[in-house]
């Protein structure tokens with residue numbers, strides 16, 4: 001089922017998600033299928049459960065559509081349930097990021113170049129894995145969503161100010177997307 005995507009400005013995107021209860025396999029599997037369908041329908045390469053209003057620590061990254069830019073992403077897909085960051089490198093990397101919750105906004109973001117993560121996969125097996133390059137970047141971006149952060153938070157304030165008008169517009173729901181969105185119509189911006 002395709003779900004609406006929550007936009008920047010909604011409380012869900014600013015809240016910390018809870019660990020998923022691994023005993024509730026059926027519900028988790030259904031949510032993952034819905035998130036996957038929603039992500040592909042919106043031409044996204046990653047999605048976190050809070051972006052569809054589910055406050056659980058679950059994310060998907062899928063690099064398939066980015067393979068023409070980063071060939072090593074051709075078969076790169078991960079489903080992560082309750083991911084935990086174990087290590088991050090001191091070395092940093094800069095990549096341009098975008099987000100389904102912040103349509104038509106792309107900014108360069110600096111983050112650690114490599115990370116080690118422990119998580120449960122879609123088969124509920126525990127995995128420990130290291131990531132680098134753009135795969136690492138996608139996972140870091142989605143893990144931020146589980147803690148109520150979005151990528152613009154990681155951009156220097158002076159550059160964030162330049163896109164403030166655009167951010168306010170998104171929060172008011174002034175977006176043109178091919179997918180259904182949900183925004184906070186009550187809050188002042």
Ligand SMILES: [Zn+2]
Nearest residue numbers: 098099100101
């Ligand atoms: Zn995002």
